[in-house]
Amino acid sequence: MTAPMKIKRTKSQIAFSIIGYTVITLVSIYCLFPLVLIVSGSFTQNDVLMRQGYSLWPRVFSTAAYRQLFRYPEGIINAYGTTIMCTVVGTALGLFIITMTGYVLQRPDFKYRSKVSFMIYFTTIFGGGMVPWFIMLSKYLHFQNTYMARILPLLMSPFLIILMRTFISSTVPHEIIESAKIDSAGDFAIYWRIVLPVITPGIATVGLFLALGYWNDWYLTSLFITKKNMYSLQFYLYDMLNSVRFAQEMGIPQLGTEQVPTESIKMAMVVIVTGPIIFLYPFVQRYFIAGITVGSVKG
Amino acid sequence: MAGAVKAKESATKATGRAKKKDGFVAEFRRNKVMFAMLIPVTVYFLLNNYLPMAGIYLAFTKFNFVGGIFGSPFVGMENFKFLFSSGKLLKLTANTLSYNVMFILVDHVLQITFAIILSRLGSRIFTKFTQSVMFLPHFVSFVILNVIVYNIFNYEVGFLNGILTSLGQQPFDAYNTPGAWRFILLALHVWKGVGYGTVVYLATITGISTELYEAADIDGANVFQQIRYITLPLLVPTFIILLLMSLGRIMRGQFDLFYQTVGNVGTLYDVTDILDTFVYRSLRLEFDVGMGTAAGLYQSVFGFIVIMSANAAIKKYQKDYALF
Numbered sequence: 001m002t003a004p005m006k007i008k009r010t011k012s013q014i015a016f017s018i019i020g021y022t023v024i025t026l027v028s029i030y031c032l033f034p035l036v037l038i039v040s041g042s043f044t045q046n047d048v049l050m051r052q053g054y055s056l057w058p059r060v061f062s063t064a065a066y067r068q069l070f071r072y073p074e075g076i077i078n079a080y081g082t083t084i085m086c087t088v089v090g091t092a093l094g095l096f097i098i099t100m101t102g103y104v105l106q107r108p109d110f111k112y113r114s115k116v117s118f119m120i121y122f123t124t125i126f127g128g129g130m131v132p133w134f135i136m137l138s139k140y141l142h143f144q145n146t147y148m149a150r151i152l153p154l155l156m157s158p159f160l161i162i163l164m165r166t167f168i169s170s171t172v173p174h175e176i177i178e179s180a181k182i183d184s185a186g187d188f189a190i191y192w193r194i195v196l197p198v199i200t201p202g203i204a205t206v207g208l209f210l211a212l213g214y215w216n217d218w219y220l221t222s223l224f225i226t227k228k229n230m231y232s233l234q235f236y237l238y239d240m241l242n243s244v245r246f247a248q249e250m251g252i253p254q255l256g257t258e259q260v261p262t263e264s265i266k267m268a269m270v271v272i273v274t275g276p277i278i279f280l281y282p283f284v285q286r287y288f289i290a291g292i293t294v295g296s297v298k299g
Numbered sequence: 300m301a302g303a304v305k306a307k308e309s310a311t312k313a314t315g316r317a318k319k320k321d322g323f324v325a326e327f328r329r330n331k332v333m334f335a336m337l338i339p340v341t342v343y344f345l346l347n348n349y350l351p352m353a354g355i356y357l358a359f360t361k362f363n364f365v366g367g368i369f370g371s372p373f374v375g376m377e378n379f380k381f382l383f384s385s386g387k388l389l390k391l392t393a394n395t396l397s398y399n400v401m402f403i404l405v406d407h408v409l410q411i412t413f414a415i416i417l418s419r420l421g422s423r424i425f426t427k428f429t430q431s432v433m434f435l436p437h438f439v440s441f442v443i444l445n446v447i448v449y450n451i452f453n454y455e456v457g458f459l460n461g462i463l464t465s466l467g468q469q470p471f472d473a474y475n476t477p478g479a480w481r482f483i484l485l486a487l488h489v490w491k492g493v494g495y496g497t498v499v500y501l502a503t504i505t506g507i508s509t510e511l512y513e514a515a516d517i518d519g520a521n522v523f524q525q526i527r528y529i530t531l532p533l534l535v536p537t538f539i540i541l542l543l544m545s546l547g548r549i550m551r552g553q554f555d556l557f558y559q560t561v562g563n564v565g566t567l568y569d570v571t572d573i574l575d576t577f578v579y580r581s582l583r584l585e586f587d588v589g590m591g592t593a594a595g596l597y598q599s600v601f602g603f604i605v606i607m608s609a610n611a612a613i614k615k616y617q618k619d620y621a622l623f
Contacts, residue, residue, distance in 0.1 A: 010521060010522075011521075012521035012522045012523055013521070013522055015522075016419065016522040016523070017420065017421070019416075020416040020419065020420050021420065021425070023412075023413070023416060024413065024416055024417065024420070024425075024426075024429045025429070027413060027429070027433060027493070028428075028429045028432040028433060030490065031432050031433050031435060031436055031490060031493070031494065032432055032435070034443075034447040034450070034451070034490070035435070035436075035439070037447070037450045037451070037458055038443075038446060038447070038450065041450065049456060050455075050456060052461065053453075053455070053456040053457060053458065053460065053461035054450045054451075054456060054457065054458040054461065055458070055461065056458075097339040097340055097343070100336045100337075100339070100340075101336070101337060101339075101340040103336070104333045104336050104337055107333065109330075110330055110333050111326045111330070112326070116337060116340075116341075118623075119341075119344065120340070120344060121623070123344060123348040123349075124547065125547055125602075125603055125606050125607075126599055126602075126603045127348060127351070127352070127599055128348075128351040128352040128353070128354050128355050128595070128596075128599070129351075129354075129355070129578065129591075129592060129594075129595025129596055129598065129599050130575075130578050130579065130582070130591075130595055131354070131357065131578060131581070131582050131588055131591040131592040131595050132351040132352070132353070132354020132355060132357055132368075132592055132595070133347070133351040133354070134582060135351075135354055135357065135362075135367075135368065135588065136346075136350055136351040136353075136354055137346075137351075139364065139367055139368075140350075140367075141346065152343075152346075152347070153347060155343060156340070156343060161340070186332055187330070187332040187333050187336070188332050188335075188336065191336070212438060215440075216438075216439070216440035216441070216442075217440075218440065218441070218442050219554075219555065222583075223583075234440045234442045235442075237442050238442045238445065238559075241442070241445055241446065241449075263456065266446070267446070270443060270446050273440075273442075274439050274440070274443060277438050277439060278435075278438075278439075281431075281435060281438055282431070285431055285434060285438075288434070288498075289434075289498050289502075292495070292498050292499055292502060293498075293502035
């Protein structure tokens, strides 16, 4: 961010500050409020939740929900495992392909780079739609109940490829690549040994975009996965929420039976599923901001 | 975004042409390795984007899974006829468009406002912290929206009704008040995306030279005048690019948001059903592949026309802002 300008204490400046601080404070509260409700619910005794509803602060504090969740943790642990696996594999593979593509597409001596760029870009303005895509992947590529279904579709996106191309062309001076070529380095060697080491900020940004996509995915599981032990974390949560709702609508009484999780268990589950993101957030958000900045200003 | 890139590329292309005139074979021989490096990306887009386009044919069939794309009975325009004559398509289009127009308008007004405020507040600790808080919802999954809606609007245990009853008011039954969902969905959409957009605009604002403001200061312009005559005009290019990109998605949009919040609540379809949710349901719940493809194709073509005409219009008026 720019250094704050020398601010003259004029009337209009004071008025602006009062309005500004108020507005931004209110917006921040608005953004935090739903998350606070969830955390508070997870630490509230369940029958209090049922009788008095959700509140911003636990009316009767209890960690029972967490304790009960950890009594049978297999499902969550399993969903965590598959999600971590897909996130790691997908992000690594995606990064490799995206950086390699971005590198080739910004080489001025590669004749077809604008044609290839357009082939990639075109997919954002026209597509066959979701149904043909699903039929192709399920009937012809046999993706049902494979991890391919959870990894392949999120490997890359035109936005990330263009972001990476812009990042490479604006951070790696072309002379470096030229002189390496004169020293008869191969095109792949230039990419691997010269370009990759100097674009780590770009890799961090794109990697985070990819990882977030994998971590938060529920859609691909909902389409392709029917085996419970292959569920993604978010879909596991979604499935649980739905079964609770279904049970409620059917009028199955909630007496803390094992199959029907209670209100507070639901909230504890949300906290456990989202926790890692909130925890990592302070450390990674600047890479996001840096990436968005490159993508929006220099593109 | 792509406009500038293209200009740069056509410049280098011109010099390349002057040097040597050669065909695909010569280029392939020279840059074999680079061609090889593009294999993964090509395979990806072929499988994930281009091959499925052949499936558009499904829109003209009555699909069965055994026959597959080309073995299912051909029914011509039947699917489209049904969609049009039942009035369904009109309703879905109206809903999709009105939601997206509302989202685009509110998004940009709020994002620009917040970005301008953040850029001009003195306390950096405050702006850094609030910016992080505003950006946080972007990181949580859409499944969380499912939970949030429940926590706030559930009839028995929701936060809202807790407040209302403690104030002696009638409790509010969201699921039997379809009209309210326009605002609820807007509020949730803003919640999820306002931070991201604010950061984009903030990036542009911080790129503006401080000299401009200093000069304006000397000339006696107050904060509001400076915003009006310096910041806003300089945000126009970013605004137009972002607007064009959102216009490209005007027929799609926000499947996660709608599906996770209202999902399959049939009583609300009149107000909340958009093309995306309809297509998803045709596939997953009604198994009507032909109908789903037809609606999806209509969505794609309509969106394509919108983006092409918007781009052409911008091109005519201000060439630099065009996407391609």
